[in-house]
Amino acid sequence: MYFYCEKCKKKYPINSHSYQCECGGMFKLHRDLGEDYADKISLGEVVTPLVHFQSGKLDFLLKLEGTQPTGSFKDRGARRLINEIHNVGIEKIALDSAGNAGAAIAAYAAAAGMDCEVYVPDDTSQEILHQIESYGASIKKVKDGRMRACSVVKENLGDAYYASHVYNPLFVEGVKSMAKEIYKQLGEHVPDYIFVPVGNGSLLMGLYYGFLELGRLPQIVGVQSEKCAPLYEAFHGLEPQPKAASIARAIRIERPKRGLSILKALKNCHGDMMTVKDEEILEAQKRLGKAGIYVELSAASALAAAERFFQAGKPDNYRVVIPLTATGLKR
Ligand SMILES: [Zn+2]
Numbered sequence: 074m075y076f077y078c079e080k081c082k083k084k085y086p087i088n089s090h091s092y093q094c095e096c097g098g099m100f101k102l103h104r105d106l107g108e109d110y111a112d113k114i115s116l117g118e119v120v121t122p123l124v125h126f127q128s129g130k131l132d133f134l135l136k137l138e139g140t141q142p143t144g145s146f147k148d149r150g151a152r153r154l155i156n157e158i159h160n161v162g163i164e165k166i167a168l169d170s171a172g173n174a175g176a177a178i179a180a181y182a183a184a185a186g187m188d189c190e191v192y193v194p195d196d197t198s199q200e201i202l203h204q205i206e207s208y209g210a211s212i213k214k215v216k217d218g219r220m221r222a223c224s225v226v227k228e229n230l231g232d233a234y235y236a237s238h239v240y241n242p243l244f245v246e247g248v249k250s251m252a253k254e255i256y257k258q259l260g261e262h263v264p265d266y267i268f269v270p271v272g273n274g275s276l277l278m279g280l281y282y283g284f285l286e287l288g289r290l291p292q293i294v295g296v297q298s299e300k301c302a303p304l305y306e307a308f309h310g311l312e313p314q315p316k317a318a319s320i321a322r323a324i325r326i327e328r329p330k331r332g333l334s335i336l337k338a339l340k341n342c343h344g345d346m347m348t349v350k351d352e353e354i355l356e357a358q359k360r361l362g363k364a365g366i367y368v369e370l371s372a373a374s375a376l377a378a379a380e381r382f383f384q385a386g387k388p389d390n391y392r393v394v395i396p397l398t399a400t401g402l403k404r
Contacts, residue, residue, distance in 0.1 A: 076100040088161040092235040093204040102242040111160035116142035123258040139400030151177035153247025159185040165237035174238040179210035192226040200403035248279020263289040264394040268375040271295040272326040274335040281338040290342040294379040299348040310348040322369035353377040367401040
């Protein structure tokens, strides 16, 4: 297993302290066919439930990712990332995150006995901060938002390994497991559609690569907030609009690092990009709550998009999956 540059193909070992190629290209992961993963570190991951949900005349399948050990799908990526770097001797990591990824990586780092520093925007929720701290990680608060936390951590890495859920392809490698679970839960079928909230796109790309390995792609519909929709604009060839903060924290990324790969993936699966309004997200969150399911706002955004996408009706035999990315308990 090794990293290679998406542009010039130069190879880098997994324990490299470079987090992108010297040419500026992002890393991709090479893994030999059948090569085993490291799997010593576990927090008791589960096969998350896939449950039916009726919204008016529409039926959807919800993948309840809030049941993972730290409460979000990010545990899939964190588990893979920490296992592989622990296996090659990394003992100290630093990362930036505004939420679930930071909590997930801090938890797995704790289980692996690693030192962990998490750089967070100073408006990060108290619940997330408490969760990260409880795993023994040290928190560095950064003024002026998410993008700045990313540049500050890179300037202050020292001898720490940059365990980024955005730069490090091991994270997306872990998210692929969700595609395989869905396939099994549908009796070895790929869904027709899957609606995915998109910030940095780790969920979208993980599902895309996972289904690609299974040999058939669902139509993937990426969902962004109307207030911050760089990929929606690029996908539909629209003028970039000024960006503002959506209530859904995980989907307010202004410049996704792997934007081009995401757009390519969406075209390849005949997918689409949609935006949703804050009011629609809140209403969808309430509807889920009334069914006994409490989720983070980003998860609700995908349901809001699916409901609008099929507002004129949906063929009964279409299987539409919506991953509910995280519990609502830590917003
Ligand atoms: Zn390169």
